[in-house]
Amino acid sequence: MTVREPKNAGEIADAAGVARNTAEKYLGQLVEADKLATIQRGRETCYYPDPVTQYFDQIRDLVDEQQKDELTAELAAIRDDIDEWKDTYDVESPDELRATVGDDIPAADRRQRRHDAEDWEYYEHQATLIKQAIQLYDTIEATRESPLTSAD
Numbered sequence: 001m002t003v004r005e006p007k008n009a010g011e012i013a014d015a016a017g018v019a020r021n022t023a024e025k026y027l028g029q030l031v032e033a034d035k036l037a038t039i040q041r042g043r044e045t046c047y048y049p050d051p052v053t054q055y056f057d058q059i060r061d062l063v064d065e066q067q068k069d070e071l072t073a074e075l076a077a078i079r080d081d082i083d084e085w086k087d088t089y090d091v092e093s094p095d096e097l098r099a100t101v102g103d104d105i106p107a108a109d110r111r112q113r114r115h116d117a118e119d120w121e122y123y124e125h126q127a128t129l130i131k132q133a134i135q136l137y138d139t140i141e142a143t144r145e146s147p148l149t150s151a152d
Helices: 009-016 020-032 051-065 068-089 094-102 107-145
Strands: 036-041 044-049
Touching: 009 020, 009 044, 020 036, 020 044, 044 051, 051 107, 068 094, 068 107, 094 107
Parallel strands: none
Antiparallel strands: 036 044
16 A cells, blocks of 8 residues: 555565465455556556545545644645745746746755745645545534444
8 A cells, every 4th residue: 555656466465575366366355445456567467556545545534633623724824835935936836936946046945946846736735635624524524423224
């Protein structure tokens, strides 16, 4: 679940210290459970974490770990940081900020701008997740509290 790029069953088996057929068995189960996705590279099937499952897991973690008002405060703090970068650098996006790295500025400033652009993109991603968590918060909590109903 921690791979950054798709890996084949042999690579995963080696990393996990198990036989390839054992890895293939469990990888197949994880694919069926929508925990992993696959792509074909030549004749090899490669595995990577399912991005949709990861997205919803992140939202669930936010709801599990924070109250709605804490999420709202975190979202506001993110927006404050983004507004500060916009004002500081007089840009409207992380890519506009990256473009200023080519300006005639000291090396330390170029490094800071690259770092701030990366943070800005990460914060935008986090803001999207937090917004979704806030919107789904009550629904998730209500789902947890409702008794299971029988399907018969």
